[in-house]
Amino acid sequence: VQLVESGGGLVQPGRSLRLSCTVSAFNSGDYGLSWVRQAPGKGLEWVAFIKTKSLGGTTEYAPSVKGRFTLSSDDSESIAYLQMNSLKTEDTAIYYCTAVSPHLGFDFWGQGTLVTVSS
């Protein structure tokens, strides 16, 4: 399983940005994909989750991003997109894409992509 994030960069507050996560393949036990972020010098924060289409493709969001962020995937489920709207300075973080297993937790992680929200 390999996960590669892209799309990070510098964006002004209030603007939008879309992150991508390219997935080589899901582990047989994985049932979805999550984004986790880490603000500079801070801990990990779960952001969003999407189940595989075979399990319904449903999504869940952390309260801090609900209504602003949208997680989706393409038909082949080889790319997941995190659409981030109405960005705030507190959204500045490294965003990691992770595979999720109900029994193993977040078993595979990408290398992360940095999002900086600043004027």
Next chain:
Amino acid sequence: QSVLTQPPSVSGAPGQRVTISCTGSSSNIGAHYDVHWYQQLPGTAPKLLLYGNNNRPSGVPDRFSGSRSGSSASLAITGLQAEDESDYYCQSYDISLNGWVFGGGTKLTVL
């Protein structure tokens, strides 16, 4: 403030044993959701260290072990080595938030 509470830092000499606590509540660990632990070496992405409370993925030394009791969990590292110096995070699922929660992280220093 994190939903799961960890000590900010712990330390130990090489060869010693250290433990890192992770305290939750009745909506996460206390609700019998599994606890997972992650290790994050400086400048790298987190890596799964323990899953399902006390199971090691392939490649993780048996010096690392975990336990869970009530609304708390702990990570134990025996025979401390210099390369264990890292940040450690606990994680569980929270039914009231309908999502995953992490501890604030614990920085392990090997003296």
